[in-house]
Amino acid sequence: ASDEDRAELTDGYHLVVDALKLNDVETIYGVVGIPITDLARLAQAEGIRYVGFRHESNAGHAAAIAGYLTKKPGIALTVSAPGFLNGLVALANATTNCFPMVQISGSSERHLVDLKQGDYEEMDQLAAAQPFVKAAYRISRVEDIGRGIARALRTAISGRPGGVYLDIPAAVLGSIMPAEEGAKTLSRLVDPAPRQLPAPEAVDRAIELLASAERPLVVLGKGAAYAQADDKIKQFIESTGIPYAPMSMAKGLLPDGHPQSAAAARSLALKRADVVVLMGARLNWLLNHGERGWNPDAQFIQIDIEPKEMDSNQPIAAPLVGDIESVLDALAERTKPGQIAAPQAWKDELAAKTADNVAKMAKRLEADPHPMQFMGALKAVRDVLRERPEVYLVNEGANALDIARNVIDMQVPRHRLDSGTWGVMGIGMGYAIAAAVESGQPVVAVEGDSAFGFSGMDLETICRYNLPVVTVIMNNGGVYKGDEAPGGGSSDPAPTALMSAARHDQMIEAFGGKGYRATTPAEITAALTEALAAGGPALIDCVIDPSAGTESGHIAHLNPKGLGNFG
Ligand code: ADP
Ligand code: MG
Numbered sequence: 001a002s003d004e005d006r007a008e009l010t011d012g013y014h015l016v017v018d019a020l021k022l023n024d025v026e027t028i029y030g031v032v033g034i035p036i037t038d039l040a041r042l043a044q045a046e047g048i049r050y051v052g053f054r055h056e057s058n059a060g061h062a063a064a065i066a067g068y069l070t071k072k073p074g075i076a077l078t079v080s081a082p083g084f085l086n087g088l089v090a091l092a093n094a095t096t097n098c099f100p101m102v103q104i105s106g107s108s109e110r111h112l113v114d115l116k117q118g119d120y121e122e123m124d125q126l127a128a129a130q131p132f133v134k135a136a137y138r139i140s141r142v143e144d145i146g147r148g149i150a151r152a153l154r155t156a157i158s159g160r161p162g163g164v165y166l167d168i169p170a171a172v173l174g175s176i177m178p179a180e181e182g183a184k185t186l187s188r189l190v191d192p193a194p195r196q197l198p199a200p201e202a203v204d205r206a207i208e209l210l211a212s213a214e215r216p217l218v219v220l221g222k223g224a225a226y227a228q229a230d231d232k233i234k235q236f237i238e239s240t241g242i243p244y245a246p247m248s249m250a251k252g253l254l255p256d257g258h259p260q261s262a263a264a265a266r267s268l269a270l271k272r273a274d275v276v277v278l279m280g281a282r283l284n285w286l287l288n289h290g291e292r293g294w295n296p297d298a299q300f301i302q303i304d305i306e307p308k309e310m311d312s313n314q315p316i317a318a319p320l321v322g323d324i325e326s327v328l329d330a331l332a333e334r335t336k337p338g339q340i341a342a343p344q345a346w347k348d349e350l351a352a353k354t355a356d357n358v359a360k361m362a363k364r365l366e367a368d369p370h371p372m373q374f375m376g377a378l379k380a381v382r383d384v385l386r387e388r389p390e391v392y393l394v395n396e397g398a399n400a401l402d403i404a405r406n407v408i409d410m411q412v413p414r415h416r417l418d419s420g421t422w423g424v425m426g427i428g429m430g431y432a433i434a435a436a437v438e439s440g441q442p443v444v445a446v447e448g449d450s451a452f453g454f455s456g457m458d459l460e461t462i463c464r465y466n467l468p469v470v471t472v473i474m475n476n477g478g479v480y481k482g483d484e485a486p487g488g489g490s491s492d493p494a495p496t497a498l499m500s501a502a503r504h505d506q507m508i509e510a511f512g513g514k515g516y517r518a519t520t521p522a523e524i525t526a527a528l529t530e531a532l533a534a535g536g537p538a539l540i541d542c543v544i545d546p547s548a549g550t551e552s553g554h555i556a557h558l559n560p561k562g563l564g565n566f567g
Contacts (some may be wrong), residue, residue: 010182012142012173013039017046018106019149020075021265022188027051027437028061029430033121035051035106035170040077051437051465052536053430056083058458060103061088061430064163065417066438067100071193071228072165073156074434078105080121080170085128089202090430091163093134097420098223100161102131104153107169110140126167134162146186156194160306161226198307198322201369203330206277206301206318212340213275214296215325215346216242217262219287219330222249222420223280223304230413232280236328241342243350247281248418252410264361265353270294272349278302283313284421285558290314295451303327365407371545374399374474380521381472383444384528391532392417392435396428397448398553400474404446423555427452433458435468442532443469447496450479456507462537463511470531471539472524473504480553482546487566505541513537 010018016039020028027049032040039542044050053059056078076096078087094101104124112119129136135155137339139148145168152166224233234254237244245263246253254261262269270293278300283290290300292314301318302310310319320327367380381404385391389411395404395418395452410416417431425448434447452473462469476482477500484494505515516527518540531538552559 008179009176010179011176012145012168013042015142015145015182015186016109016149016168016173017043017048018183019146019186020048021046021152022060022186023149023192024072025075027066028075028077028136029053029059029066031056031059031079031433033075033079033083035173036077036079036104039106039173042262044421049437050077051275051433051461053433053461054457055131056086056288056456057089057431058430058461060087060101061093061427062434062437063103064090064094064097064099064101065137065427065431066434067094067156067161068097068123068222068226069414069435069438070097071100071157071226073100073102075152076101076103078103080105080107081123082121084123084125088129088132088165089426091129091165093420093424093427094164095133095163096422097162097384098161098226100156101157101163103163103164104152104166104168106173107138109171110169126165128427129165129167132163133165136159136165136167138167138169139172140169142172143182143185145172150187152187154189156193159196160304160309161193192322192550194323195326196322196393197326198320198330200330202318203334206320207331207335207339209275209299209301209318210242210277211529212241214343215272215274216240216277216340216342217269217273217275218242218244218277218279219247220244220250220253220279220428221247221281224324225250225253225280225414227280227324228413229328230521231326232332236331240340240344242277242340243269243342243347248405249420249557250281251405251416251557253413255411256409259351262350262354265350267354268292269350272346273298278304282309282421286421288292289521290345292511307495315392330471332445333393342457364484368521369545370520371517371548372543373545373548374403374476375407377474377524377542378404378531380524381444381528382408384525384532388532390441391415392432392439392443393442394418394428394431394443394445395433395447396425397451397474397479399449399476399549400446400448402553402555408446419436420496425451428452429455429462432469432471433461433465433467436462436469437465439469443467444528444532445469445471447473449475449477449502449504452504453498456504459513459537459539460511461507463508466536468535469537470528470530471504471508472528473539473541474503474544475502475541476544476548478503478549479544480551481549500546502539505539508537508539511537513539516540517543519543 068072
């Protein structure tokens with residue numbers, strides 16, 4: 001085509017980028033290859049930031065957590081079949097965690113795929129994605145690009161947020177149409193995530209139940225953090241005086257250490273509470289399905305945008321279906337002054353237990369054994385982060401996750417990003433990269449050595465984009481522990497063993513980042529302080545006692561028990 005013709009024509013690539021821009025997409029996380037390389041190039045040229053990864057799962061996890069942090073769908077871009085499947089892990093994880101995300105994947109020629117003729121990277125991706133996502137769509141005609149992207153974005157962000165798969169065959173990307181007609185096919189979403197208000201009678205039912213409670217408790221979940229209704233949540237908690245327990249990613253919604261926090265008296269709070277408000281928290285395995293450890297007579301009020309969530313584990317006495325901000329507005333509006341007030345005896349009971357447990361923890365943290373244990377190492381991290389509340393904390397591993405969650409306090413909402421609903425390993429570098437890209441703030445990723453391995457190659461991405469990410473590895477040389485003997489006299493390492501002599505600090509040096517090796521808490525403090533001050537990519541390999549840690553961290557009870565004696 002001549003230049004004049006080109007000016008009057010557009011193609012699938014341009015329409016995709018135009019549709020994304022029209023809907024305020026600012027960043028794409030992806031891995032290029034056939035057929036989407038030109039799409040990434042064009043996006044970058046047109047002013048969308050493209051962050052290129054080394055593995056699609058990590059790009060996908062980045063998009064997912066970007067969605068959580070910004071309340072806008074995070075976008076991941078993948079190639080056909082294997083790249084698509086790698087990304088699908090993250091899309092499924094996003095769906096499970098209720099994070100808004102769209103995975104856009106190129107795919108092979110429809111007619112070859114459908115007759116299974118054996119195309120390059122042949123796969124029926126739409127069918128493959130379907131069971132794992134909130135919705136899966138395919139754009140089959142160039143003139144449907146605008147509609148397809150609008151539909152994917154709205155589905156991801158409205159109602160309960162989740163992962164959406166959008167399939168764009170190579171032929172559609174390459175299709176050409178008149179530019180003027182093409183522009184008319186695009187649209188900008190109006191009110192992409194409409195408010196959802198609870199009915200007044202549902203609000204009154206909840207208020208009456210709460211007003212009658214002797215031992216009320218609020219459980220704050222990551223849905224509450226996602227809602228970005230921080231001031232209203234604080235207002236509700238403080239004006240009612242109700243003690244609250246934060247789920248891990250809700251830490252910081254109110255600063256840990258808040259006088260109403262029952263985090264350090266969680267077992268007692270769950271065992272004794274008679275009316276429980278679940279605010280953006282599901283009664284799933286993380287809360288023992290409302291069974292083990294709970295008061296069997298507890299009555300539940302659940303605030304959730306998803307009506308189907310009600311009664312999924314325990315009967316819900318007062319369902320409040322709506323978005324958290326609207327529900328809190330309605331509660332504030334319909335509660336009479338002083339009608340809801342947590343009884344003092346209950347507050348005192350929890351405060352006494354909290355003081356007790358905090359003192360016990362302080363004592364355990366005082367110990368500074370050598371070789372270094374998880375506690376000592378994480379206390380050093382905690383002390384540095386205390387001075388830097390703006391730092392995002394990414395956290396995964398078994399012991400590295402469970403112990404850091406208890407030791408490291410959060411002061412600011414949405415700053416703790418962790419393994420979440422699945423307890424998945426592998427989110428580390430993806431979450432860290434997106435947190436840095438989306439916020440411009442420093443990030444510290446506290447990683448078990450095993451957990452780190454799932455995404456470690458994207459250290460190169462951190463260095464290539466020169467991001468302020470400090471990866472801190474709790475290196476005990478193993479999955480759970482690093483001191484297990486091989487079974488049955490085998491000459492192979494034990495299934496849980498990793499290389500205890502591994503020098504992760506040297507990995508980042510290969511990409512031009514700064515590596516540190518720390519064998520004492522004091523060395524961790526010095527390294528982390530220096531790395532955060534430098535503001536660039538760094539990695540601290542913390543040498544932890546290989547015998548430190550417990551099998552499966554705090555969830556060992558989830559391992560099925562057979563006859564035993566497997567060693
Ligand atoms: P946690 O793991 O922290 O307990 P979950 O992921 O189990 O949290 O629960 C989050 C819940 O929050 C989900 O059931 C989801 O439907 C809900 N949710 C997400 N966003 C909102 C919102 N804006 N308003 C109300 N509920 C929400
Ligand atoms: Mg380990």
